Amino acid sequence: MKSRKAVSLLLALMLGSAAAIAATVTEETIVEVESLRGGTEIGDTNDAPTIKNVPKNQDKFSLNYVNQPPMIPHSVDGYQVNQSNNACLQCHDVDVYRKTGAPRVSPTHFMDRDGKVLTEVSPRRYFCLQCHVPQAQAEVLIENDFTPAGKFGQ
Ligand code: HEC
Ligand code: HEC
Structure with missing residues (x-):
């Protein structure tokens, strides 16, 4: 008790x-x-948010830390990634990048989780937008004073 x-x-x-x-x-x-x-209350239907205005092309973004997935400097409107097609790889894959002028998909993307190198982009790197994102001109939600660490902050 x-x-x-x-x-x-x-x-x-x-x-x-x-x-x-x-x-x-x-x-x-x-x-x-x-x-x-x-x-909007949970039970109510909200108005669909407007699609953010991502510039068609912008300068490459600098990285903020080592091993950051680089941000996408172009719009990704209409680029479909599904089971039969990966629009990103149509420009970024190793066999086409020289023709398209796109940066080559990173060699790390061909490794499975055991470090084995595959002949195709590994399934865990297939959905590019899971890690790489375009950047819209948008108001910051919360002000912050983040500064990148080490040499990235200089
Ligand atoms: C029509 C060709 C094309 C398609 C399709 C395309 N890209 Fe790109 N991408 C480029 C080019 C060209 C650049 C380089 C732009 C520059 O140098 O300013 C680039 C740059 C990038 C970068 C920057 C890399 C770095 O090192 O800074 C990333 C990340 C990227 N693209 C991801 C994607 C993703 C994810 C998709 C699919 C949603 C995609 N791209 C679809 C052509 C393409
Ligand atoms: C799980 C996260 C993740 C996914 C999914 C992913 N990437 Fe990456 N990507 C990264 C990271 C982290 C880096 C930087 C470090 C490296 O090269 O591994 C990178 C680097 C890159 C680079 C720059 C290569 C260089 O030499 O500078 C390109 C281009 C790229 N990715 C394209 C793609 C494309 C296209 C896809 C989809 C087929 C994709 N990535 C999927 C995380 C990811």
Whole structure:
């Protein structure tokens, strides 16, 4: 009996502090931020968000850290990636990049998780937009003072 009481007291304390943390986060950080759905209630249908305006071509983006997937400096409108077709590879694959002038898909993308080199892009690197993203001119959601580490920050 005694130990059960102790457990519930502990639980109450933990819940209490979780609530306190949640309250601090809500008050100080999240006040101005909305999800893509906006202020729409769960049961209501929101207006479809406008598609972000990604410039057709822009300068290459510099990297912020070692091994960052480089950002995409062109729009990707209409480039489909599905089971039978990968539009990205039609320009970036090793056998075509010289003709298209696109940077060659990285050799690391041909390795499976055991480090074995495959003849095709590895399935875990097939969905390019999982890691590489284009950049739109958009308002920042939250101001931040991020500076890249080491030589990337110079
Ligand atoms: C019509 C050809 C073409 C297609 C299709 C294409 N790209 Fe590109 N991509 C290019 C070219 C050309 C560049 C180089 C642009 C430059 O140098 O400014 C480039 C640059 C890039 C870069 C920058 C690489 C770096 O080292 O900075 C990434 C990442 C990239 N593309 C990813 C993609 C992804 C992901 C897709 C599919 C959604 C895709 N590309 C589809 C032609 C293409
Ligand atoms: C799981 C994440 C991931 C996926 C998926 C992925 N990449 Fe990458 N990509 C990276 C990272 C990380 C780098 C930088 C380090 C490296 O080369 O591995 C990179 C580098 C690149 C580069 C620059 C190569 C260079 O020599 O500078 C190109 C081009 C590229 N990827 C194209 C693609 C294309 C096209 C696809 C889809 C077929 C793709 N990537 C899928 C993570 C990914």
